[in-house]
Amino acid sequence: MSRDELAEELREFLLESSENLDRTEQDLVALSYGAERHEVLAATFRTLHSIKGACGFFELEHLTRLSHEGESLLAILRESPELLDDAVTQVLLDLLDGVRRYLAVIEATGGDGDETEAELCDRLRIVREGLQAAPVQGLSPNKAPAPRPEVQIAPNIVVFSPVENLAPDAVPSHINLLDQAIRVDVTLLDRLVNLVGELVLVRNRTLQIDSVLADADLNAAVQRLNLITSELQEQVMQTRMQPMESLFVKMPRLVRDLARSLDKQVRLATSGGDTELDRGILEAIRDPLVHLLRNSVDHGIERVEERLRVGKDPTGHIEIAARHEGGSVIISIVDDGAGIDPVAIGERALRLGLVSADALGTMTEREKIELIFLPGFSTSEEVTNISGRGVGMDVVRTNIEQVSGSIEVSSEYSKGTAIVLRIPLTLAIIPSLMLLVASQRFALPQLPVVELLRLERESMADELASVGGSLFLRRHHQLLPVVDLGALLELTEPVSLRELSIVTIVVVQLGGREFGLIVDRVVDTQEIVVKPLDSFIGAVGVYAGATILGDGTVAMILDVGGIASRAKLSLDEVAAADQASVQQVVTEEEIVLLVDAGSAGLVAVPVYEIERIEEIAAGEVQQLLARPVIQYREAVVELVTVSELLGDASDLPQTGQLRFLVPSFGVADRVVAIREIVDITTIPAVTSGSTIIGGKIVNTLSLAELLMAKVGGEDVGV
Amino acid sequence: MSESEQFCTFLIGEFRCALPVASVLEVHAHQRLTPVPLAPETVAGLLNLRGQILTVLDLRRHVLERSETLSAEPMTLVLDRDGQPVALLVDTIGDVVRCRSGALLPAPETIPRRLRSLTRAVIHDGDLVTLVFDPAAVANVSDATPSLSRVGGVT
Numbered sequence: 001m002s003r004d005e006l007a008e009e010l011r012e013f014l015l016e017s018s019e020n021l022d023r024t025e026q027d028l029v030a031l032s033y034g035a036e037r038h039e040v041l042a043a044t045f046r047t048l049h050s051i052k053g054a055c056g057f058f059e060l061e062h063l064t065r066l067s068h069e070g071e072s073l074l075a076i077l078r079e080s081p082e083l084l085d086d087a088v089t090q091v092l093l094d095l096l097d098g099v100r101r102y103l104a105v106i107e108a109t110g111g112d113g114d115e116t117e118a119e120l121c122d123r124l125r126i127v128r129e130g131l132q133a134a135p136v137q138g139l140s141p142n143k144a145p146a147p148r149p150e151v152q153i154a155p156n157i158v159v160f161s162p163v164e165n166l167a168p169d170a171v172p173s174h175i176n177l178l179d180q181a182i183r184v185d186v187t188l189l190d191r192l193v194n195l196v197g198e199l200v201l202v203r204n205r206t207l208q209i210d211s212v213l214a215d216a217d218l219n220a221a222v223q224r225l226n227l228i229t230s231e232l233q234e235q236v237m238q239t240r241m242q243p244m245e246s247l248f249v250k251m252p253r254l255v256r257d258l259a260r261s262l263d264k265q266v267r268l269a270t271s272g273g274d275t276e277l278d279r280g281i282l283e284a285i286r287d288p289l290v291h292l293l294r295n296s297v298d299h300g301i302e303r304v305e306e307r308l309r310v311g312k313d314p315t316g317h318i319e320i321a322a323r324h325e326g327g328s329v330i331i332s333i334v335d336d337g338a339g340i341d342p343v344a345i346g347e348r349a350l351r352l353g354l355v356s357a358d359a360l361g362t363m364t365e366r367e368k369i370e371l372i373f374l375p376g377f378s379t380s381e382e383v384t385n386i387s388g389r390g391v392g393m394d395v396v397r398t399n400i401e402q403v404s405g406s407i408e409v410s411s412e413y414s415k416g417t418a419i420v421l422r423i424p425l426t427l428a429i430i431p432s433l434m435l436l437v438a439s440q441r442f443a444l445p446q447l448p449v450v451e452l453l454r455l456e457r458e459s460m461a462d463e464l465a466s467v468g469g470s471l472f473l474r475r476h477h478q479l480l481p482v483v484d485l486g487a488l489l490e491l492t493e494p495v496s497l498r499e500l501s502i503v504t505i506v507v508v509q510l511g512g513r514e515f516g517l518i519v520d521r522v523v524d525t526q527e528i529v530v531k532p533l534d535s536f537i538g539a540v541g542v543y544a545g546a547t548i549l550g551d552g553t554v555a556m557i558l559d560v561g562g563i564a565s566r567a568k569l570s571l572d573e574v575a576a577a578d579q580a581s582v583q584q585v586v587t588e589e590e591i592v593l594l595v596d597a598g599s600a601g602l603v604a605v606p607v608y609e610i611e612r613i614e615e616i617a618a619g620e621v622q623q624l625l626a627r628p629v630i631q632y633r634e635a636v637v638e639l640v641t642v643s644e645l646l647g648d649a650s651d652l653p654q655t656g657q658l659r660f661l662v663p664s665f666g667v668a669d670r671v672v673a674i675r676e677i678v679d680i681t682t683i684p685a686v687t688s689g690s691t692i693i694g695g696k697i698v699n700t701l702s703l704a705e706l707l708m709a710k711v712g713g714e715d716v717g718v
Numbered sequence: 719m720s721e722s723e724q725f726c727t728f729l730i731g732e733f734r735c736a737l738p739v740a741s742v743l744e745v746h747a748h749q750r751l752t753p754v755p756l757a758p759e760t761v762a763g764l765l766n767l768r769g770q771i772l773t774v775l776d777l778r779r780h781v782l783e784r785s786e787t788l789s790a791e792p793m794t795l796v797l798d799r800d801g802q803p804v805a806l807l808v809d810t811i812g813d814v815v816r817c818r819s820g821a822l823l824p825a826p827e828t829i830p831r832r833l834r835s836l837t838r839a840v841i842h843d844g845d846l847v848t849l850v851f852d853p854a855a856v857a858n859v860s861d862a863t864p865s866l867s868r869v870g871g872v873t
Contacts, residue, residue, distance in 0.1 A: 198769055440753065489755035534773040534804070537764075540756045546764055546771045554752040554764040554771055566756075 007110075013054045014107050015183065020047040021096050021103075022249050028092055029252040037081035044092065045074040051099060060112040063102040069124040070095045076131050083131050090260075091127050093253065094120060186279070189239050196229075196236045197429055197529035203229040204526065204550035233429060233527070241425075242282050244322040244331070245273030251293060251320065258297045265315040266301050268293075272322035277329050281423055284403045285331070288396040292333050292419055293318065295393075300337030300417055310414065312336065324425075328405075328447065331421040340411040342368035349377060369409055373397045401561060404445070404544065406510065430530060432547075432557065433506065434523040438491035443528050443547055443557045444517075448508040452522055455503045458612045464503065465591055466682070473505060473516045480507065482516040483567045485558075489542070508560050515564065526550075530557060542566050592683050594698065595661075596676040597642035599651040604683060604700040605661065612662040613677065618655050628652055632662075632671065639673045645706040646699075663703050670707060721819045725841070727812035727848060728795065730781045733833075734848045735808070736815070736841070741853035743798050745811050748791040760859050762807050767796065774805040780859045781833060799857035806856065815848075817841055822850065 024047045027040040052067035073091070077084055098117040105113040203226055210222040248270040259266040277285075301307075301316030308314055318335045342365040349355045349371040360368070371377060375394040393409075400407045405423040424430070424447055432443040433452075453473070455463055464482065465472050471482035482505060486492035495503075495518060505516040528547040537543065544559035592604040593613075614632070621628045621639060628639045628650070639660060641650045652658070652673055660671040683700065725736035726745070751763030751774055762776035778788050792807040822839040829837060829849065836859070838852040 201769065440755075491755055531771045533771075534802075537754055537757050537761060537773060540754070542756060543754075546752075548766050548769065548771065552766055553750065554766050556752065556754060556764075 010058060010106070010110070013058065014103055017047075017051050017054070017103055018100070020050070021100060023047075025093065025096050025253050026249050028089055028096075029256050031084065031089060037084060038078070041074060041078045041081055041084065045071060045078050048074060048095075048099075055112075058106075060102070060106065062112045062115040062117065063099065063106070065115075066095070066098055066102065066117050066121055066124075069121045069128070070099070073124050073128040073131070076128060080131075088127060088131070091123060093257075095124060184239075189236075189279075192236050193240060193429075196233050199229055200233055200429060200527055200529055201548055201550070205552065208550040237278070237429065240279050241276040242279045243273055244275045244277060244282070244329070247282060247286055247289060248273045248320065250290075254290065254293060255297055255318065258294060259301075259316075262298065263303065264297065264301055265304055266297050267315050267317050269317065269319045270321070271319070275322040275324060275329055276425075277423065278425060281403045281405075281425075284399060285405070285421065285423060288399045288407075288421075289320075289331070289333075291392060291396050293320070296333060296335040296337065296417070300335040300339075302338050306338075325422075329423045329425060331423065332418060333421075334416065334418045336416040339413040339415050339417050340369050340372070340409070341413050342366075345369060345371050349374065352377065366410070369411055372409070373407075404447070404559075406561070429527055432526055432528045434526055434549075434555070435485075435506070435558075436520040436523055437489060438486045438520065440491065441523065441549065441553075441555045442485075443526070443555050444506065444508075444560070445544065445557065446525065448510060448560045450507045450509050450514055453503075453505040453507060453516070455505065457501050460503055462608045462610075471516075471518070473507075475507070475514075475516075480514050480516050481567075482518060483563060484518045485563070486518070486520070488563065488567055510560050510564050517563070528555075528557065592681060592700065593661075593677060594679040594681055595642075595674040596678055598653070598675050599648065600642040600646055600699065602678065602696055602698045603642055604681075604698045605703055607680065609663055609703045610661050614660055614662060614671070616658050616660070618653055618658050621652070621658065630660075630671075635669070638670045640670050640707070641673045642701075645672070645701070645703075661703070663707060672703060672707075722816050723819060723822075724814050724816050725848070725850060726795070726814050728793070728808040729810045729812060730778050730808050731786055733781055734812075734846060735781070736848045736850045737795070737797070737853055737856065738850075739814055741797055743796040743803055745796070746794040746805075749794055765794070765805050767803070767805070770803070772796065772803055772805045774807060775857075775859055776807040777856065777859065778807055778809065780836070797853055797857050799854070804857050815841075815843075825849070 024044045027043055031037060031040055048067050048071045052064055052071055055061075055064040055067060070092075073095075077088070098120045101116065102112050105111075105116075206222050207226060210219055251270060252268050255266050255268040296318050297316075301318070302310075302312070304314045307316065313336075316335065316337055318333065320331065320333050322329055322331045324330075346355070346360050346363065346368045349368075350357060350360055354374045354377060355363075355371065372393045377394065397407050400421055400423070403423060405421055407422075408420045409417065410420075411417040431446040433446055433449060435442045435444055453463075463474050465474065465479070471484065472479040473482050484492075484495050487494040504519050504521055506519055506522065507514055507516050509515075526549070528549075530545040531547060532538075533543060533545055540562075542559055542562040544557045544562070546554050546556055549555050591607045593607050593610060594602060594604050597603045616630055616632075621630055623629070624636065624638075629636050630639055631637075639652060639658070641652050644650050653675070658673055659675065659677070660673045662671050724739040726739050726742045727734060727736045729735070749765060751765055753763045754761055760775050760777075760779050762774040762779075765772045765774050774794065776788070776792075778792065782788070789809055792809055793811045795806045795808055795811060796803050797806055821841055823842060825834060825837040825840055829840075833849060836851045836855045837849045838855075839850045841848040841850060
């Protein structure tokens, strides 16, 4: 065997061993949850045995000794699984750690270096001797590590058959599986993804040229290129996908060790381990996830006696679950611990000077809990005792947001805490909306986009409201804050509702709440390749990167979170725009159309009652059954004046242009004639009566009420 | 002659400036940039250089007084910045000059203060004075707050 081959074999050995160790560790930890002991011990034995076998082959003296000691102990345990108690499990876990340490040395130096685990070896021997001395039924103390079972274990020894005493016929069942999978260097995959990214750009460019040239042959070829590129992209991205399981495997051990050191009882359940995620993202959320889990055990779950005192199961439960939802992966970490005390959090933040007393006074519980995300909130030990939660949460949030994810905490004091992470599947190539803002193209990742709205002048006033200088969109019985992108980016003056004829709004969601973005136009959707930005452009905060468009120009990629925070539209404010407070705003203020209604004077009509404002020449008014009627939208409708609605005679002008309001509710056969639109303004909401606007007395009236009354009360003309 | 260095010269307004040739990757005629709203003033925009997105710094904004108007079609100079290229806008790119290191003189006190942080040395050639910029300082002009240094230059 050549040097290279040997090095290759050694690499394989390290990879295999490290995988086996991970799995074994998981199994061992699972033992405390009542997994089948015998099988686990047998599997652990096999892992150790195959490592020992390979050690002989690679002449790794110290690791051989350690794995031999471990194997001997396991041989006994395998025979008498009932001997396995918590202390022995700990020794076994330590054994795995010791093996790992040797493996690390081997990986770095090629040999197993100095004997660093002599003490561990001694402990293993002492434990083994202790067990052998124990009078346990069925255990014959002098039984050496059994040679027989080695035939059974052979199938798990995958690559290393140099161990002489292995039966060669036991190997094949695994070989087939191996043939289906090869190990590929991650950097190679990353390069592939980059190249495909470039290919996507070329494809986009080609599509654009094709649409200009309009050549049939070219078109056919380009369409084919398009399809193949899309498929290639999908497949290549697939190669980077890894199951969440690869993160989850480390968690039980972590929880176990931490719980032990804190003298707590914690049971960890994981689900959705098969949920796949881009490996780059997976890597990026590893630390935050560990951190959150640590927090849960450390500060969330109470001590046994405390749990018993409040009537909880003495064993704390933590569940990590992952699942797909739309284009994201949702990871939730739920514990049944002490929860977060919003009052304590608030006091702490106040003492640290992170919030003012005033601000704190108006905060909801949820907002107070979110204070834990403030930088500098929780570096001290003190807070962990008071609040029970929140060390380094700002770092966690930053890490999550760096991969365009979001984090949300909800907690019920004394009941538990739930943390939900929303993570995009992949980062390199993302579907985006191409927007036009002040004639400049921007890309907006499609992931947070909820809907696109196009409001025309007639309905705009009904759906868009300006309250206290901020724009809001009436949507499904709530008000959504609206951000004027042009103004936010300082490209245009803030829009004036009155001057707009059409508004395009992109409704996006952030952290479970929605808001709107006013843009000039949505051009199309494109798959874009995200390129990173220079640090001082990144520092602007509203861009997630830049991309190269089909025509070779660069477009900025907007970051929804950054836009929200620049617009000071913090999640809290968005929340404040939620139902309750908003309803209040809506009922307290009303947008009205101020119209000159002839003899009825100035009247104010709520805009939501008006669907359209139309104009017609007085000459086009006809008489039908002694009532003035016009043809409007292929129907005959009656013209009613405001004075009539108020019980006076009709004052319909006979000449010139007539303006009329088309009500937005179901009285389809009547429109209300007026003289002039004077203004659109906001008034305190009143259903009927009079108010003073600009020094003039104005009748406020509800078209709906008056028209309905008229329909109900009198004979209807047409 | 062995102790000589080559410089790429360029003009910004009245100033004749230079950068070591070794730090200049390439030069381009005027190119269309993508503006970056809200970015620092020295950031002229972004540029697609063969699939790589470069930040373009308008060196003229840093070198010239605020009141001076900038030409509409500047030239672009691509500079290496620790392996991450950055582009600079200058008015006109001139010749490459060779200069013995002995001919490099320390920057005099009389040059405007806002240029002092950029200037490594000056070359006197008869009446011509060329400011030799420090590539690292130039490549990071927007890191230093440009508005401050501009104020410094005015006073």
